[in-house]
Amino acid sequence: MRALVWHGKEDIRCDTVSDPEIEDARDAIIKVTSCAICGSDLHLFHNLVPAMLPGDIMGHESMGEVVEVGSGARHTLKKGDRVVIPFTITCGECEQCRRQNFSVCERSNRKKFLADKVFGHATAGLFGYSHLTGGYPGGQAEYLRVPFADSTHVKVPDGIPDDKLLFLSDILPTGWQAAVQCDIQPRDTVAIWGCGPVGQMAIRSAILLGAEQVVAIDCLPERLSMAEAAGATTIDFLNESVIERLNEITGGKGPEKCIDAIGTESHVTLSQPDTVLDRAKQMMLLENDRPHALREMIYVCRPAGVISIVGVYTGLVDKLPMGMAMNKGLTFRMAQTHVARWTDDLLRLIEDDEIDPSFVITHKADLADGPEMYRTFRDKQDSCIKVVLNP
Amino acid sequence: MNALANLSSHIARSPGDPKIVRSGPSSLSGADRLARALGWFSIGLGIVEVIAPGAITRTLGLQGKESLVRAYGVREIASAIPTLSFDKQVGLVSRVAGDLLDVATLAPALRPENPKRDNAAIAMALIAGITLLDIAAVTAVSATHSAGKGRRRDYSDRSGFPKGKEASRGLARESFQTPRDMRADLAPRPRLEAIEG
Structure with missing residues (x-):
C-alpha cells in the first residue's frame, strides 16, 4: 500500500x-x-x-x-x-x-x-x-x-x-473540548490564540456554547477572515497589541476564558523578543516549546478566569509566569482530547x-x-x- | 546499560508494523538539501578551527591569529545550528556574513611577502566558491519556502454554521451540559447578577 x-x-x-x-x-x-x-x-x-x-x-x-x-x-x-x-x-x-x-x-x-x-x-x-x-x-x-x-x-x-x-x-472534538473546558457562561468573553484548524473549531464551539463574545488572535489574513466569518472579533498580533485590544474589548477586565490553540510553536517575530529567545533555545535543545501565547494569556486573563490548553506541548517550557497565574487564581485545564x-x-x-x-x-x-x-x-x-x- | 538497552528496545518498531518496500520522492527540496550540506560543512570546519587553529594559521601564514580563528570556529558552529534547523534562512544569512568576515581576514595573507601566499590564494578561491553556494542557498530556500507563494484567499464566506452565525449562538446549550469534572465557573452568579443589576 x-x-x-x-x-x-x-x-x-x-x-x-x-x-x-x-x-x-x-x-x-x-x-x-x-x-x-x-x-x-x-x-x-x-x-x-x-x-x-x-x-x-x-x-x-x-x-x-x-x-x-x-x-x-x-x-x-x-x-x-x-x-x-x-x-x-x-x-x-x-x-x-x-x-x-x-x-x-x-x-x-x-x-x-x-x-x-x-x-x-x-x-x-x-x-x-x-x-x-x-x-x-x-x-x-x-x-x-x-x-x-x-x-x-x-x-x-x-x-x-x-x-x-x-x-x-x-480537530472538531479538540476545539470542542477547548471550549467545554472553559465552562462557558452566557456573559463570557472567550479569547482564542491561534486560528489554525483547531482554533477555527474552538471559535465555532465557543459560539455554539453561547459565549457572548469570541476574540480570535492570529497574524494571517486568511485565517482571520475565516474567524470573522463565524462572528469572531479578530486581533492581528503583528499590527496591534493583543493585551491593549483585549483590555479595550473587555472594559479593562480581561477575557474570562482564554484558549491556547497554538501549543509548542508560537510565531517568532522580532516585535515579541521572547519568541526569538525561545526559538534560539529550542534550536540548542535548551527548551522544547515556545510558550509566548501562554505567557500572554496568563497576563491578560481576568483574575479567577480559566485557561484552556489544547495546543500540543512537547516538553519543557521556560519563563512561565507562575507567580502571576497563582496570584490571579487562574484555573488551568488541559489535555489531549478525550475524543x-x-x-x-x-x-x-x-x-x-x-x-x-x-x-x-x-x-x-x-x-x-x-x-x-x-x-x-x-x-x-x-x-x-x-x-x-x-x- | 540494561536500562539503556531496555529503553532502546521500546523505541524500536514493532515486528508486525508495515515495512518500507519502495521509497518515494521526499518533501525535502534541492534547496533544503543544499542548506543541510552547508550546515554540516559549517560544523566540520568549525570543529577544526576550534581544535587546531595553529595548523590553519601556519598553513596560511597567519601566525598570531589563533584566537581569532578559534572564535571563527565558534561562529561557524553557531551559524550551523539554525542552518540545520527549519529556520534555514537565518543560518544561511549568517553564513554569508561570516564568509565576508573570512575574506576580510584572509586578504592580508595574499601579500607578496607571505611565503604561504599560494595556500592563502587557494583558501580565498574556496571561500569565494562557498560564498556563491551560500548565496544560492539563501535565494533558493527563500523562494521555496516563501509564505507569499500561491494565491492569497479570503475565507469570509466560510462560517461553518449552516443555520447562520447569529442563529447558531448558544444553539448547543439546549442539549449539552458541561460535564461535572470540567465545570470551572463556580462563581455564585446569581449574587453577581444581583450586584450588577
Missing part, C-alpha cells in the same frame, strides 16, 4: 509499504477513504517530538470502511461499516476509560515502559505520533490497522460526505446541520502529493489552512 512515511526532519515521503495485518483479536483493518494533515503533524515534521523513527507512518486523522475485523471486535464492528477513527486509541475498559478520560487510557500505549519514564505515567496510544505514544502506524495511508478497534471507532451513517465527518477524528467523550454530541450537531466542519478544508490532494502538501501547509502557502488527502 502507499503511505506517508517519516524519514527525518522535514523529510516525508509517499512510500510503498507492506499492508497492515490483524495482530490481535481486537484489531480491525480499515480502508482509508479520507485523511488529513493536522497542525500537530508539523511538530513531527520539524522533529520537535522525541522518539520518532525513520520509517514511521504519519497521520492521526482518518476515516474509512472496515475491511477486516478480528474475532474480539466483531461484537461492535463488521465488514463494510463506515467509521471515523479517533486519534486516541482506547481500550474502553481501564479506570480512565471508564471515567471517560480516554486520552489517558491506561492500556492502549504499547510503549508503556518508555512513556512511564518520560511522562511519569503512560498516556493513551496515538496513531502516527511517535513511540512515546505507542509508535502505532498512522492513517495517512491506504489502509490502517486499528488496535482496540471494538472501542476505537465512531460509526457514521451513509449519506453524509467524508468532508463533514472526517474531523470527528481530532470519544464528545463524538455522540458532535455527530448529532453535524446531522442536525448545526455545524458543517468542512468549512475549514482549503486544499484537497491525492495521497501521493502528501509530501508537497506538508510543505505548503507548513509554509502557509496558497492560503493553506487544512489539507485533506484521498488515498
Whole structure:
C-alpha cells in the first residue's frame, strides 16, 4: 500500500509499504477513504517530538470502511461499516476509560515502559505520533490497522460526505473540548490564540456554547477572515497589541476564558523578543516549546478566569509566569482530547446541520502529493489552512 | 546499560508494523538539501578551527591569529545550528556574513611577502566558491519556502454554521451540559447578577 512515511526532519515521503495485518483479536483493518494533515503533524515534521523513527507512518486523522475485523471486535464492528477513527486509541475498559478520560487510557500505549519514564505515567496510544505514544502506524495511508478497534471507532451513517465527518477524528472534538473546558457562561468573553484548524473549531464551539463574545488572535489574513466569518472579533498580533485590544474589548477586565490553540510553536517575530529567545533555545535543545501565547494569556486573563490548553506541548517550557497565574487564581485545564467523550454530541450537531466542519478544508490532494502538501501547509502557502488527502 | 538497552528496545518498531518496500520522492527540496550540506560543512570546519587553529594559521601564514580563528570556529558552529534547523534562512544569512568576515581576514595573507601566499590564494578561491553556494542557498530556500507563494484567499464566506452565525449562538446549550469534572465557573452568579443589576 502507499503511505506517508517519516524519514527525518522535514523529510516525508509517499512510500510503498507492506499492508497492515490483524495482530490481535481486537484489531480491525480499515480502508482509508479520507485523511488529513493536522497542525500537530508539523511538530513531527520539524522533529520537535522525541522518539520518532525513520520509517514511521504519519497521520492521526482518518476515516474509512472496515475491511477486516478480528474475532474480539466483531461484537461492535463488521465488514463494510463506515467509521471515523479517533486519534486516541482506547481500550474502553481501564479506570480512565471508564471515567471517560480516554486520552489517558491506561492500556492502549504499547510503549508503556518508555512513556512511564518520560511522562511519569503512560498516556493513551496515538496513531502516527511517535513511540512515546505507542509508535502505532498512522492513517495517512491506504489502509490502517486499528488496535482496540471494538472501542476505537465512531460509526457514521451513509449519506453524509467524508468532508463533514472526517474531523470527528481530532480537530472538531479538540476545539470542542477547548471550549467545554472553559465552562462557558452566557456573559463570557472567550479569547482564542491561534486560528489554525483547531482554533477555527474552538471559535465555532465557543459560539455554539453561547459565549457572548469570541476574540480570535492570529497574524494571517486568511485565517482571520475565516474567524470573522463565524462572528469572531479578530486581533492581528503583528499590527496591534493583543493585551491593549483585549483590555479595550473587555472594559479593562480581561477575557474570562482564554484558549491556547497554538501549543509548542508560537510565531517568532522580532516585535515579541521572547519568541526569538525561545526559538534560539529550542534550536540548542535548551527548551522544547515556545510558550509566548501562554505567557500572554496568563497576563491578560481576568483574575479567577480559566485557561484552556489544547495546543500540543512537547516538553519543557521556560519563563512561565507562575507567580502571576497563582496570584490571579487562574484555573488551568488541559489535555489531549478525550475524543470519544464528545463524538455522540458532535455527530448529532453535524446531522442536525448545526455545524458543517468542512468549512475549514482549503486544499484537497491525492495521497501521493502528501509530501508537497506538508510543505505548503507548513509554509502557509496558497492560503493553506487544512489539507485533506484521498488515498 | 540494561536500562539503556531496555529503553532502546521500546523505541524500536514493532515486528508486525508495515515495512518500507519502495521509497518515494521526499518533501525535502534541492534547496533544503543544499542548506543541510552547508550546515554540516559549517560544523566540520568549525570543529577544526576550534581544535587546531595553529595548523590553519601556519598553513596560511597567519601566525598570531589563533584566537581569532578559534572564535571563527565558534561562529561557524553557531551559524550551523539554525542552518540545520527549519529556520534555514537565518543560518544561511549568517553564513554569508561570516564568509565576508573570512575574506576580510584572509586578504592580508595574499601579500607578496607571505611565503604561504599560494595556500592563502587557494583558501580565498574556496571561500569565494562557498560564498556563491551560500548565496544560492539563501535565494533558493527563500523562494521555496516563501509564505507569499500561491494565491492569497479570503475565507469570509466560510462560517461553518449552516443555520447562520447569529442563529447558531448558544444553539448547543439546549442539549449539552458541561460535564461535572470540567465545570470551572463556580462563581455564585446569581449574587453577581444581583450586584450588577
